[in-house]
Amino acid sequence: MTQDIQELKSIASQVRRDVVRMVHGCQSGHPGGSLGCTDFLVALYFSIMKHDPSFNMDGEGEDLFFLSNGHISPVFYSVLSHSGYFDKAEMATFRKLDSRLQGHPTTHEGLPGVRIASGSLGQGLSVGIGAALSKKLNGDDRLVFTLHGDGELQEGQIWEAAMFAPHNRVDKMIMTIDVNGQQIDGPTKVVLSLGDLHAKFLAFGWEVMEMKGNDMAQVVEGLQKAISLSGKGKPVVILMQTEMGAGVDFMMGSHKWHGVAPNDAQLEQALNQLEETLGDY
Amino acid sequence: MTKYTYTEKKDTRSGFGAGLLEAGKRNPKVVALCADLVGSLKMQDFINAFPERFVQVGIAEANMMGIAAGLTIGGHVPFTGTFANFSTGRVYDQIRQSIAYSDKNVKICASHAGLTLGEDGATHQILEDLGMMKMLPGMTVINPCDYNQTKAATIAIAEHHGPVYLRFGRPVVPIFTPADQVFEIGKAWMVSEGTDVTIIATGHLVWEAIQAGEQLEAMGISAEVINIHTIKPLDEEAILKSVSKTRCVVTAEEHNRLGGLGDSVAQVLVKNIPVPQEYVAVNDSFGESGTPEQLMEKYKLNAPAIVAAAQKAIQRKG
Numbered sequence: 125m126t127q128d129i130q131e132l133k134s135i136a137s138q139v140r141r142d143v144v145r146m147v148h149g150c151q152s153g154h155p156g157g158s159l160g161c162t163d164f165l166v167a168l169y170f171s172i173m174k175h176d177p178s179f180n181m182d183g184e185g186e187d188l189f190f191l192s193n194g195h196i197s198p199v200f201y202s203v204l205s206h207s208g209y210f211d212k213a214e215m216a217t218f219r220k221l222d223s224r225l226q227g228h229p230t231t232h233e234g235l236p237g238v239r240i241a242s243g244s245l246g247q248g249l250s251v252g253i254g255a256a257l258s259k260k261l262n263g264d265d266r267l268v269f270t271l272h273g274d275g276e277l278q279e280g281q282i283w284e285a286a287m288f289a290p291h292n293r294v295d296k297m298i299m300t301i302d303v304n305g306q307q308i309d310g311p312t313k314v315v316l317s318l319g320d321l322h323a324k325f326l327a328f329g330w331e332v333m334e335m336k337g338n339d340m341a342q343v344v345e346g347l348q349k350a351i352s353l354s355g356k357g358k359p360v361v362i363l364m365q366t367e368m369g370a371g372v373d374f375m376m377g378s379h380k381w382h383g384v385a386p387n388d389a390q391l392e393q394a395l396n397q398l399e400e401t402l403g404d405y
Numbered sequence: 406m407t408k409y410t411y412t413e414k415k416d417t418r419s420g421f422g423a424g425l426l427e428a429g430k431r432n433p434k435v436v437a438l439c440a441d442l443v444g445s446l447k448m449q450d451f452i453n454a455f456p457e458r459f460v461q462v463g464i465a466e467a468n469m470m471g472i473a474a475g476l477t478i479g480g481h482v483p484f485t486g487t488f489a490n491f492s493t494g495r496v497y498d499q500i501r502q503s504i505a506y507s508d509k510n511v512k513i514c515a516s517h518a519g520l521t522l523g524e525d526g527a528t529h530q531i532l533e534d535l536g537m538m539k540m541l542p543g544m545t546v547i548n549p550c551d552y553n554q555t556k557a558a559t560i561a562i563a564e565h566h567g568p569v570y571l572r573f574g575r576p577v578v579p580i581f582t583p584a585d586q587v588f589e590i591g592k593a594w595m596v597s598e599g600t601d602v603t604i605i606a607t608g609h610l611v612w613e614a615i616q617a618g619e620q621l622e623a624m625g626i627s628a629e630v631i632n633i634h635t636i637k638p639l640d641e642e643a644i645l646k647s648v649s650k651t652r653c654v655v656t657a658e659e660h661n662r663l664g665g666l667g668d669s670v671a672q673v674l675v676k677n678i679p680v681p682q683e684y685v686a687v688n689d690s691f692g693e694s695g696t697p698e699q700l701m702e703k704y705k706l707n708a709p710a711i712v713a714a715a716q717k718a719i720q721r722k723g
Contacts, residue, residue, distance in 0.1 A: 182479050190475075231507045239478055241507045244498050250468045251503055254475020254483075257460065261436070262479050281499070284465035288472070292460075 126170055129341045135206060136166040136340065137399045140371045142202035142215055144398075148391040150219035153227065156381035157273060158199035160304050160337065160366035165203045167343045168269060172351070177208035179236035187266045188255050190240055192248020193273035193302070194228035195383070200238075201225050209237035246279025248272060249299060253289055256297045267354060268297040275307035278316050283328075289359040290329030298350045299330075300362040302337065306379035321363055331358045337366035372397060406622045406630075407597040409615050411579035417609075418516045418573050420552035422447025424559025425484060425514075429455050432482060435563055438473055439486045440466045445575075446486035446516050466491045470499035474509045482510055482563055488522070489515035489572055490531040493538060504568050505541040511569075512562050513538075518548075518572045519659030520687065520704060521609065521697040530692040536664025538570040539637045545569045545590060546637040548658075548666075550611035552580045554634060557588035565590055572608065574659075576697040579612050591635045593643035599629035602715045603647040606657040607633045607666050610685070610706060614657050617711035628715060636666055641673045648674060653681045653718040657711050662686040681721035683714035 126132060139162050147153035169175065173187040191200050198218065205212050210224070217223035224233040228243025240251045252270040259266060276282065289297065301321065309315050325332045331353045335346030343364075350360045368382065369375025372394045375386075386394060429435045429451050437451050438460040452459045460476075462469040466487055473483035485492065492515035493500070504511045515534065522530045539546045545567060549555040555573050562569045582594075596611065597618055606614035611632045618628040629647050633640065648654055654674065656667035667684040674680060687704050701707045 184479065188478070240474065240509075241502050244502045247467075247471050247499060247503050250471020250499075251475040253468075254472035255478045256475070257472065258476045258479030258481050261458070261481065264479070281465075281467040281471065284463075284468035285471065288462065288465065288468055 127344070129344065132166055132170055132340050132344070134399070135170055136162050137371070139166055139199060139202045139206065141395055141398045143198040144372065144386055144391055144394045146198045146201070146215055146218040147385045149216060151385045152219055153198055153385060154195040154383045155198065155386070156306065156368040156375060156379070157193065157302065157304065158196040159372060159375065160368050160370045161196055161271065161302050162199050162371065163340050163343050164271070164300065164337050164364060165199050167340060167347055169203045169207050171344050172347045173269065174266060175207070177236070179209060181239060183239070184262065184264055185266060187269065188239065189269045189271070190248045190252045190255070191229060191242055191271055193245060193271060193276050194242030197225070197227065197229050200229060204237035210235065245273070245276040246281040249282055249285040252297055252299070253285055253294050256294050259296065265296065267351065270297070270299045272299065272301050274301055274303045274305065274318060275312055275315070277301065277318055277321070286325065286328045286330070293357050294359050295355050295357050298354060298360045298362065300364050302366050303363050304366045304368045306368045306382060308379070308382050310379055325361045329358060331360045332363065333360065334363045334365070337364035338370045406599065406618050406628070409581045411581045413580050414577040415552040415580055416575060416577050417549060417552055417555040418445070418575060419447050420549070420555030421514060421516065421559050421571070421573050422450055424556040426450045426454060427556070428560050428563035429458065431560070432563055434480055435482045435484065436460065436476055437484045437486065438462055438469050440464055440469050440491065442487050445488070446514070448486055466496045467499045470496045471503050473511045474503040474507060477509045477511060482512065484512045484514050486514050486516070488529060489518035489534050490529055493531065493534040497537060501541060505544050508543065509568060510566055512571060513569065514571045516573055517575045519574060519608070520692045520700040520706070521574050521576045521659065523576070523697045523700060524694050526694040527691040532661040532687050532692060533664065534572060535636055535658070535660050535666065539669065543568060544637065545635070547590065547635050548572045548608040549634045550608055550632055551578055551582050553582045553584050553586060554588065557586050558634065561588040561590055574609055578609050581612065581615070591638040591640060593640035594632040594634065595643070596630040596632050597628070599627035599651065601627045601651060602629070602719050603651045603654045604628050604630045604657065604711060604715060605633055605644065605654060605666065605670055606630065607636065608659055610657040610659055613706070613708045614711055616708035617715065620708060620712050621715055626715065626719065633666060636669060639669050639673065644670060644673055645677055648678050648680055653722040655683045655685060655711060655714045655718055657685040659706055660686055662688050681718045683718045685710050685714050
């Protein structure tokens with residue numbers, strides 16, 4: 125656990141290196157959203173959450189995280205590995221035969237740190253609510269965090285869960301939405317507009333926050349504020365503005381990099397741009 | 406043939422309600438969820454006893470399945486409750502991803518299965534649920550035959566670790582199994598021994614199979630009747646033992662002919678002892694409105710249909 129912003133930025137830089145190398149290594153995967161959410165996940169696992177890499181599924185006395193937009197698995201795997209859940213060398217097996225690092229996260233292969241399969245979008249908020257209810261029944265007052273893509277909000281189950289949580293005062297949970305405005309087929313506002321998310325969640329009864337997601341100091345500060353708002357009768361949602369491909373210039377701002385792997389030259393270009401900090405796997 | 410009688414008829418869903426209450430008493434980690442059908446699922450006694458362990462989800466079945474998956478993290482044993490139609494097809498992806506593939510200890514409890522929801526018609530009936538659920542890796546699929554067996558099955562699945570689909574119905578049916586039975590998941594129940602034909606039945610059709618066995622006996626035909634309450638894992642040993650003796654089989658289920666118990670039995674037989682098999686099931690059709698009795702008659706899910714199928718199966722074995 126660290127509050128040193130420079131240290132967190134260094135970890136984020138290494139995680140970004142892992143992301144591009146993993147996706148390049150198997151020539152498939154989703155680098156754009158992974159890079160956009162790197163600062164958030166690094167802040168969560170290295171500065172915010174109480175968690176134990178020795179890992180047990182129930183996580184009693186720990187904060188829990190559920191990745192709902194499972195396609196950004198590279199950043200999740202990298203953060204788990206750097207946190208000590210499994211050996212860094214295993215990242216090289218991403219999306220390859222017999223790997224525990226499946227294309228989308230799963231519990232089925234027994235990868236420590238993963239508590240639900242995700243990838244079929246829209247399911248993670250419900251699971252997080254269930255886990256929060258379970259903690260309440262167990263007298264465990266730790267928090268549940270979930271992460272979602274903004275395009276994912278086009279799934280109806282999200283809104284079933286969004287209605288349920290405030291009605292049932294599920295207030296020990298913090299939902300974060302990666303608002304990068306991009307999805308596979310183009311800008312979200314072109315594919316299917318999400319409207320005013322702030323007003324929508326407010327109307328459902330949530331505590332709503334906004335923050336910039338690619339500024340480490342703002343992310344840490346924003347998550348700390350979200351925690352201060354939790355436990356007061358309402359669930360908290362953070363609308364987090366990010367840039368798809370953040371940290372790699374030629375990937376930034378284009379939905380093209382939602383699910384495309386870099387070639388050899390692009391990998392080298394990306395790695396040259398990202399400061400090497402903790403050593404490669 | 407063993408004689409079975411009954412003094413009372415009761416709905417299997419009430420057996421579920423009674424079993425849920427008992428499971429809740431035995432294990433404080435048992436929790437229940439419902440999607441706005443508390444009365445239909447007979448959950449009120451559980452709610453009265455353990456209000457803090459009940460989650461009313463509203464008309465949002467996908468969310469219910471996800472919340473149930475999440476509740477298992479922390480050691481709870483969630484029982485979801487809604488109609489069989491909305492417990493399966495409507496939420497198949499949620500069950501597949503968040504429950505089955507994620508290895509979560511959720512009990513999916515489904516009432517009003519098959520045709521016998523009756524007057525509400527095909528939108529609220531389902532004849533495909535056994536097929537859908539048995540195709541999910543790791544899913545246990547159970548379809549008990551009367552009130553007592555449904556109660557025993559509900560208690561048993563609370564003690565079984567892993568995802569379970571428990572199917573039961575709406576109408577009252579005869580109670581003919583013992584109140585103190587031990588329900589063993591995956592173990593077929595030999596209802597009545599015989600030598601000429603094996604009748605393998607599940608759910609509400611077990612009673613019809615018993616009636617058919619008696620009618621066949623009056624014709625001089627000895628039928629062996631087996632209650633397959635667990636569709637998956639299937640008790641292959643019991644099936645093969647019986648069929649190796651009788652050399653022909655009738656399967657009976659309140660389900661589509663495609664993908665149900667009959668197809669599971671056929672797979673076992675074709676690999677081991679290929680013998681004539683006749684299906685008593687709905688012939689790849691949706692249901693319709695009508696009383697349960699009318700529907701069972703129209704879709705040929707009754708004792709006379711089982712008798713006719715048995716005669717045909719015996720004739721085919723030559």
